[in-house]
Amino acid sequence: MKGILIYTTLLSSLMGFMVVxxxxxxxxxxxxxxxxxxxxxxxxxxxxxxxxxxxxxxxxxxxxxxxxxxxxxxxxxxxxxxxxxxxxxxxxxxxxxxxxxxxxxxxxxxxxxxxxxxxxxxxxxxxxxxxxxxxxxxxxxxxxxxxxxxxxxxxxxxxxxxxxxxxRNDTASSSPTPSMTTTSPAMTATSSMTITSLVTSTATVSPTPTNNIGRGDGGAAGLLTNTTLMLFLAMLLILVN
The missing domain is CATH 2.60.40.4060 (Reeler domain)
Structure with a gap:
């Protein structure tokens, strides 16, 4: 009887352990x-x-x-x-x-x-x-x-x-935006072209015929003035280039 009681107690304990x-x-x-x-x-x-x-x-x-x-x-x-x-x-x-x-x-x-x-x-x-x-x-x-x-x-x-x-799909790559560069025409080239045109225009324009009778050296003075202007413009063109 005592053995049966001990067996029952152990079995109950084991079942309780499994339940919790x-x-x-x-x-x-x-x-x-x-x-x-x-x-x-x-x-x-x-x-x-x-x-x-x-x-x-x-x-x-x-x-x-x-x-x-x-x-x-x-x-x-x-x-x-x-x-x-x-x-x-x-x-x-x-x-x-x-x-x-x-x-x-x-x-x-x-x-x-x-x-x-x-x-x-x-x-x-x-x-x-x-x-x-x-x-x-x-x-x-x-x-x-x-x-x-x-x-x-x-x-x-x-x-x-x-x-x-x-x-989450992050397949878009962050590639750098290409830089935009613009090249402006050189100011010296523009100036050179302008002065060249000016000199050319000055050289090709013929002076208006004048009546030098009774004016002495007035015609020579006018020719000297035109020559001086042309030399000045030529020197300026050389300096710019």
Whole structure:
């Protein structure tokens, strides 16, 4: 009788331990396909889960390929927290795993092929768990985070979806605007052409015949004046050139 009592006590303790705790080392590798916690009873608990995915590090709910972001598994207000979780980035088009999580951090570890998912590392109650996620390469398209939350061994929510985040396309290159340069005609060339035209005009214009009768040396004086003017203009043209 005493042996039966001891056996019953141990069995009750073991069952109680299984009821209140999540798997202590995180979700098993088999959970990578559908994010099921692989507990003995895989029933989905009705209602909203005890946690949500916070995407405040994504401006405008958009991501840049290859950039690191913080994705937070956050307990809902009024709850005691959650014990276990599993989260994975999925392409919105076909739900294939995309992106990678950092290998480890506070209360979490990266799992599944190429570290595409993250899960808990202990069965303590958690208020929030920030995760470092690296966005997938260009051309992936929109992404969601699919996650499962465990409150107790038999109380959990599976395959919950976060908000959708779009891929940001920054393909436009910022090439420098070609500079516009204008070349003004040289002022000296313009001046030279003007003076040349002036000298040519002066040289080709014949003086008006004058009647020098009774005027003495007036005709010679006029010829001297014209010669002096032509010499002056010629010297000026030489100086400008």
């Amino acid at each position: 705790d999540a798997m202590p080392d995180g979700a098993p590798i088999e959970a990578c396909a559908n994010l099921e916690p692989m507990h003995s009873d895989n029933r989905r608990t009705p209602g909203s889960p005890l946690a949500a995915i916070i995407l405040s590090d994504f401006p405008g709910l958009m991501y840049i390929p290859g950039q690191n972001y913080t994705v937070t598994v956050d307990a809902t207000i009024g709850s005691l927290g959650f014990r276990g979780f599993m989260i994975q980035g999925r392409a919105a088009a076909d739900l294939s795993p995309v992106g990678t999580f950092a290998a480890s951090g506070t209360d979490y570890q990266a799992v599944c092929d190429n570290n595409t998912a993250a899960t808990h590392t202990n069965r303590d109650f958690k208020g929030d768990v920030p995760l470092t996620w690296t966005a997938p390469p260009p051309g992936t398209g929109a992404v969601i985070f699919r996650f499962s939350i465990v409150e107790q061994f038999s109380v959990f929510w599976t395959r919950q979806n976060s908000q959708r985040i779009e891929e």
